[in-house]
Amino acid sequence: MLDEPGTGRPADYATGGLVHLNGNSLGPPRRTLAAELTRVVDEQWAHRQVRAWFQDGWLDLPRVVGDKLARLLGAAPGQVVIAGETTSTVLFNAMVAACRLRADRPVLLVEAESFPTDLYIAASVARLLDRELVVETRDGFDHHLAHRGEDVAVAVASPVDFRTGERRDIGETTALCHSVGAVSVWDLSHAAGVLPTDLDANGVDLAVGCGYKYLGGGPGAPAFLYVAERLQSTVDFPLTGWHGHADPFAMSGEFTAADGIDRARTGTPPLLSLVALDHALDPLLEAGIDALRARARELGELFVELVERDVPGAVLASPRDPDRRGGHVALRIAGADKVERALAERGVLVDARPPDLLRVAFAPLCTTRDDVRRAVAVLHDVIGGDADPASDAGRGVR
The missing domain is CATH 3.90.1150.10 (Aspartate Aminotransferase, domain 1)
Incomplete structure (x- = not known):
């Protein structure tokens, strides 16, 4: 408390x-972070080496930490994972997957006031998928959804303007997206750990965020990804690493997506960064x-x-x-x-x-x-x- x-x-x-x-x-x-990292290095890594992935729960940590973070984000277990990548990579994965959910629609909509990375990634995804990128001001974003939303595949927004701190209501915007059949993608980087986001209650589709701001996970802490349970069986990510495979140690030559949120995982997770993020979340959850x-x-x-x-x-x-x-x-x-x-x-x-x-x-x-x-x-x-x-x-x- x-x-x-x-x-x-x-x-x-x-x-x-x-x-x-x-x-x-x-x-x-x-x-206490240094002591926790030392404990993991000395008692787990040095002592058990590769066996620690199995004996100390390292393989499960992306999902375990994701479930802890979900409590701060207003999400039920099994919908958040620490994907093991940078925020940029996870945002790219989410945007492409969201566009694939609405393959018949031509427009990718993003706010002009978004963090630059969001704009850069959106432009790249639009080129990759041959979609029309529409960049609108804050008010223009809502107007476009309300009056031309039938063409919008995905709408990307943030609940907090990274410059001015002005809030956007997640529930209202998500409801507007759904009213026209668009998929919502939220960048929670400036909200996670300091604002209620109530992802489940607000009906959010996909959301991403970094772990190093208010969450305190440390420089370059890995990003998180939220995928609503109702979408997990159909979402198709472009980055399909072996940790997202249904049976990763089968070493199959063909990708079969894991059930649930695990399909969003890619490569081997950055273990020490995950430990640092996990350690940072405890007092936030206590409060x-x-x-x-x-x-x-x-x-x-x-x-x-x-x-x-x-x-x-x-x-x-x-x-x-x-x-x-x-x-x-x-x-x-x-x-x-x-x-x-x-x-x-x-x-x-x-x-x-x-x-x-x-x-x-x-x-x-x-x-x-x-x-x-x-x-x-x-x-x-x-x-x-x-x-x-x-x-x-x-x-x-x-």
Whole structure:
């Protein structure tokens, strides 16, 4: 469970004395992670070598960790797997498989505000499958589905805008997709671990996400894939590795898909990364997604209130209504990249996105109200109150 609201649990995380407000890019590790990795290496890998795949449950870990993560995502067991690949690869697999479910429809629809990788992958899939790629603004996305949705095979969206933090309602958009017969694919990378997604209740078809942001699985942590149970017997993935085979150790020359979510697996899983992700999930599950969301919302509100009061040089780029924001707040500040570097020199970690956005994220378990207050005080000092933050004459910016 979470401690008293506002106190956080920073002692459980290796923050290095820094204020980590960039958990939407990379969450800090638990202090006990090194010991857990050492245990696996010394007691399992070194001691049993290849036998550990069978004796220590390594082969089952992608599904075991997937079922743990499913509890945070609002999914029943057997629908989430850690596919053992990067987010880009898993997203490609999901998009192609979704298009194959609607082979008679020509359009692949994606939001213009999507993370760049989503746009790149969508363009590649459209070329590969000879589909028409339609890229629409946030409002245009909904309009296209409502008025031209009969041609849409797949609609790709995110519940959180990676720049501004603005939320998109998963249930409403998925229902709109289904009303016109389109398949929904969601990128949950900026939502998993900080927002309820309720995948089953919202009728989501497929979803992907990375393990290294709010989930805290570490640099390059493997991605996860959700496939609704109702689709698992018919979904056809383009990447068909031996771990997705019905009988992987038969070494058959022809691919026969495994039953259920295991068919989404590809090659040998990155075991140590899986262990790190598994280790990171435990305190998140102990707290529960509703408490995590409430904490992130509380911290975000405190940050916004203090910025509006104390930092007149910053303009809120996120929605002012906290219910319309995800786990991070974006500020519009000229020279945001310089401000980011100046904050880092003073022990406050945020990140900048061009042309002028400063993103500040609130990982619920390792951020306190005092962290937020310190960050705002340093931000005020860095941009010099009314001084122009883009100028090197702005106090503290260099």
